[in-house]
Amino acid sequence: MNIRLGLLGAEDSLQCIQTIAAEYGEFDCLPCLWSKREDIVPLLQTNADKVDMWLFAGRIPYLIAQAWGGVAQPIFHLPYQGASLYKTLCEIFYTQKVKMNEISFDSILYSDLKQVFRELGIADEPLHVRPFELGMTEEESIQYHYELWKTHQTKLAVTCTLSVKKGLQQLGVPFYRVLPARTAVESTLNMMLRTFEMHNLRDxxxxxxxxxxxxxxxxxxxxxxxxxxxxxxxxxxxxxxxxxxxxxxxxxxxxxxxxxxxxxxxxxxxxxxxxxxxxxxxxxxxxxxxxxxxxxxxxxxxxxxxxxxxxxxxxxxxxxxxxxxxxxxxxxxxKEQINYSYVSAELIAVSKETSLSVSTLNKLMAIMKKNHRTEISAYEVAQYMRILPRSAHRIITELEKKGYAQIVGEENPNPRGRPRKLYRIQLEQK
Missing domain, CATH: 3.30.70.270 (Reverse transcriptase/Diguanylate cyclase domain)
Incomplete structure (x- = not known):
């Protein structure tokens, strides 16, 4: 049985990926086009039952899917670094007279670009880099490139997003679009094949x-x-x-x-x-x-x-x-479902220092990870662990005595009730 591969990306990226994936007999591809970032989660929801694995063209849909947390299938993405970025830079330097710090970049990690500078023997630090963060809009990236170009700080822009490319085109800003390199696509597809085989063995x-x-x-x-x-x-x-x-x-x-x-x-x-x-x-x-x-x-x-x-x-x-x-x-x-591990050297050390078991500490860490924050109240601990409020207070008090918890504020979800203390929990390091 072939692997039903969901491809999520912009039109030009998907064309590159589909051409290469067609050379593999193991994949049946389902292309899913997105033009706005608001399209990504609905596309994942609509096609959830139609795919075995997802391949995202770029880091943006990958981060949005991770933040959403509703994808049950294995997910992969083609990072716009390595061969894909070098391919674009080679094209720029072959056709343009421009220095690296006269180029603005978006949706690329600063650390990745710094690595490129180092490998090219450039001593300077990257100046104009706008990594993608959740909540950013295409308009913000377009404006970022435009302001730098208009004030003559840069001569051209490098973008990883099709909608940003179109916006720059309308404003007259010289640009280059990073597209997946063949070697990057082949490497990722081969990794997906190995992962699929591993999942079959696990099943x-x-x-x-x-x-x-x-x-x-x-x-x-x-x-x-x-x-x-x-x-x-x-x-x-x-x-x-x-x-x-x-x-x-x-x-x-x-x-x-x-x-x-x-x-x-x-x-x-x-x-x-x-x-x-x-x-x-x-x-x-x-x-x-x-x-x-x-x-x-x-x-x-x-x-x-x-x-x-x-x-x-x-x-x-x-x-x-x-x-x-x-x-x-x-x-x-x-709704209180959490995932935690019994194996953790850090938590074993905390357990020895306190009167709390590793299992309890693992559950506490899992609750904070689920809620994407390090602040928590005793009420939340009791709710997730299905324990009495006084037992939850005992857990936090024990951590507070040993320096693993500290009061950082209060919340009052019920105006007529007493405010609840919020604690910042740091179990991996004091």
Whole structure:
């Protein structure tokens, strides 16, 4: 089966990429054109089910997709540096009498351009570089180049964006457009082939789901006969048998109220929408589940048990996943879902210095990463970790005593309530 490759970029960039990708028999390309940055996320949403991998022409759509966070498939981008940038500079120096510091650049990292200067033996620092940042507009980049050219600080502009090229053209500013070089495209396509093969191997990994339910959960306090309890357990068993067929797995009894399903990582990835949701929530609302991924049946079972223990901390009906690289994700299907790792030398050191476990510290770091900030309140900690507010205060107080947390402000989401203290957490370094 061929790889369904989504190509996202401007028209001229996609033409270059498609011509080269057509030489590979492994790809079926789906071109997605964008002209404004507001187009990128809707294009990703519309075509999410039509592609196996994404290739972005340039850094701009790549950064926007990363910030959005809704792409489930592997994503790659063609950076406008290396061969692509050298190709443009060679064309400039062959046809123009201009110095490097008489050129303005956009959407290129300063560090990348500095590396180019160094490799070309230019002692000066780059002067006119405008890297792309989230929130920037094409008009700002056009104006940046125009002001430098109009005041005779530069003689021409180098842009990585088609819309900026068109704007400069209308203003009469001399320009060059960076387009993907063949070597850059071929290198990226080959990397994507290797990644696809690796994902296929990962999808074949052994996966175990460990289910546990309480047959008395949610029932009235009236006495139930053993026959009634048995019928309730049989009802849950039938649901799990049907589920096991859906994931092409086998169901085994593992003790009173506990079952295991052996299947593959790929089947669970699909049925949980890349480990983000629970299938048929109404059927599993009282059944906790731990998913374990491993390189052997023993390792998968060990990880499934650890995932189930973590799930039970969040309450019945919770699903957690423990991967073979010691990372954990969950609770699936909840807005509080976070990803964290049990392996961290820095957090082990913090754990030894405080009374907090590495697991708790990992969860705290994952919450801050999810929210894209280092400031947090005890209320948020309690909400995400599903713990009591006083337990969350204890965690932050312990970090504050050891210098890993400090008060930086207050927030008052409820005008009638008491303001909440905001803490800046720095676990990797004081």
């Amino acid at each position: 074949a990994q052994i996966a175990m789901q460990m289910f546990e339910f309480d047959s008395l959960a949610g029932v009235s306090k009236e006495w139930l006969s053993t026959d009634e309890l048995y019928m309730m357990e049989m009802k849950a068993t039938k649901k799990l048998i049907a589920y096991a067929k859906r994931v092409q797995g086998s169901l085994k009894l593992a003790g009173p109220g506990r079952f295991v399903v052996f299947t593959t990582r790929g089947m669970l990835r699909m049925i949980t929408e890349n480990f983000t949701s629970i299938p048929d929530v109404e059927e599993f609302e009282q059944i906790s589940c731990g998913i374990g991924i491993g390189r052997s049946a023993y390792e998968a079972e060990f990880h499934a048990a650890k995932a189930l223990l973590t799930a039970k901390e969040y309450g019945e009906g919770t699903w957690m996943v423990y991967f073979d690289d010691k990372t954990v994700t969950g609770p699936l299907g909840k």
